[in-house]
Amino acid sequence: MVKIKVENLVKIFGDNYKKAKEMFDKGIPKEEILKKTGHTVGVGGVSFKVYEGETLVVMGLSGSGKSTLLRLINRLIEPTSGRIYVDGDDITGMSQKSLLNLRRKKFGMVFQKFAIFPHRTVIQNVEYGLEIQGILPEQRRKKSEEALELVGLKEWGDKYPKHLSGGMQQRVGLARALAIDPDILLMDEAFSALDPLIRREMQDELIDIQSRMKKTIIFITHDLDEAIKLGDRIILMKDGVVVQEGTSEEILTNPSDEYVEKFIEHVDMSKVLTAQAIMKSAETVGFLKDGPRTILRKIQEAGISSIFVVDNQHKIQGIVEAEDAASIIKKGEKDIKSIISRNIKTISPEMPLNDLLPMMVDTKYPVAVVNDEKRLLGVIVRGSIIAGLAKRGVE
Numbered sequence: 515m516v517k518i519k520v521e522n523l524v525k526i527f528g529d530n531y532k533k534a535k536e537m538f539d540k541g542i543p544k545e546e547i548l549k550k551t552g553h554t555v556g557v558g559g560v561s562f563k564v565y566e567g568e569t570l571v572v573m574g575l576s577g578s579g580k581s582t583l584l585r586l587i588n589r590l591i592e593p594t595s596g597r598i599y600v601d602g603d604d605i606t607g608m609s610q611k612s613l614l615n616l617r618r619k620k621f622g623m624v625f626q627k628f629a630i631f632p633h634r635t636v637i638q639n640v641e642y643g644l645e646i647q648g649i650l651p652e653q654r655r656k657k658s659e660e661a662l663e664l665v666g667l668k669e670w671g672d673k674y675p676k677h678l679s680g681g682m683q684q685r686v687g688l689a690r691a692l693a694i695d696p697d698i699l700l701m702d703e704a705f706s707a708l709d710p711l712i713r714r715e716m717q718d719e720l721i722d723i724q725s726r727m728k729k730t731i732i733f734i735t736h737d738l739d740e741a742i743k744l745g746d747r748i749i750l751m752k753d754g755v756v757v758q759e760g761t762s763e764e765i766l767t768n769p770s771d772e773y774v775e776k777f778i779e780h781v782d783m784s785k786v787l788t789a790q791a792i793m794k795s796a797e798t799v800g801f802l803k804d805g806p807r808t809i810l811r812k813i814q815e816a817g818i819s820s821i822f823v824v825d826n827q828h829k830i831q832g833i834v835e836a837e838d839a840a841s842i843i844k845k846g847e848k849d850i851k852s853i854i855s856r857n858i859k860t861i862s863p864e865m866p867l868n869d870l871l872p873m874m875v876d877t878k879y880p881v882a883v884v885n886d887e888k889r890l891l892g893v894i895v896r897g898s899i900i901a902g903l904a905k906r907g908v909e
């Protein structure tokens with residue numbers, strides 16, 4: 515189900531944007547519009563959907579329009595043109611009053627530096643969003659305690675922010691957003707200011723919370739590793755427009771242009787590439803009914819030294835080596851069952867390369883990639899891993 519739909523959204527900053535908008539509509543580039551009119555195109559015609567329960571990551575370099583996009587979505591700023599639908603309702607045409615309501619109830623915001631009130635205790639900080647909703651004190655407290663527990667700060671409610679580390683303060687911000695139980699979480703570089711270790715902890719925490727709460731999340735980051743870790747899908751922005759949209763796997767395997775390539779060149783591919791992306795198709799397989807001569811011939815034609823054997827439903831049975839096939843031919847045997855080695859490794863197509871590499875070290879056979887029903891999908895030999903990495907310029 516589509517939770518948020520953004521349609522051709524444009525934001526041009528400045529009081530007198532008409533001229534700039536005209537130029538923009540004619541397709542004149544952002545820099546020229548700025549030079550001629552002094553107006554900045556923050557978001558220049560962006561369309562995408564966010565599905566219920568997914569985490570959509572918006573990635574892009576500084577100044578690419580990510581924050582502007584987020585602030586447009588929760589209507590903190592007015593779009594110059596375009597439409598935003600939330601649960602099917604066009605929120606660009608909403609009255610101020612319904613808008614306020616929508617923002618307070620449906621959206622939870624978490625920023626890089628959120629406004630924690632130093633003179634309020636942790637729990638009072640978390641209660642803030644509920645307070646402006648007019649929720650009664652008792653219920654406020656209860657909901658806030660639940661939210662604090664969710665982010666692992668149950669015991670810290672009575673402390674003041676100054677007693678908390680940066681990571682913990684960011685948890686308070688997350689708890690505050692979660693306390694109002696919003697459908698949608700908007701997170702703008704929420705973890706970007708944290709130390710790497712704490713940052714990873716927070717990412718894990720968010721994944722954990724998300725697996726239980728199933729919110730719809732738009733998460734902004736300029737960090738590709740973070741995007742890959744958190745995003746079900748990623749959209750990549752450059753100069754106010756979307757340059758690529760897809761899963762991390764799609765973006766990494768098929769970067770749409772140089773900008774995207776630049777972005778991904780520093781990623782540790784071994785963490786994100788999966789078995790599926792590097793496996794070879796198992797074109798040559800042996801069948802249980804095959805005799806040793808057929809097997810040997812298939813092996814020789816394919817220029818390999820062993821062959822996976824499957825049953826007639828393509829379910830993996832084991833592997834046969836050329837040598838063994840040759841030796842039973844000499845003995846006059848017709849059945850390959852006695853030489854099928856069952857001592858093979860099978861993995862799922864989702865296995866990351868990181869986990870796969872150590873497996874490859876201590877196995878003499880290729881690894882079989884199989885689905886849940888043990889059907890053979892592909893094979894991985896040591897060479898294909900290296901080839902898979904080399905293709906993407908990674909050592």
Ligand SMILES: Nc1ncnc2c1ncn2[C@@H]1O[C@H](COP(=O)(O)OP(=O)(O)O)[C@@H](O)[C@H]1O
Nearest residue numbers: 527554555556575576577578579580581582583
């Ligand atoms: N309030 C504003 N007034 C004028 N220009 C702005 C304003 N906010 C953002 N911009 C400009 O819009 C562009 C996109 O900014 P922003 O959305 O903050 O990018 P990001 O979050 O990706 O770093 C930038 O060129 C920025 O200078």
Ligand SMILES: [Mg+2]
Nearest residue numbers: 580581582703
């Ligand atoms: Mg920003």
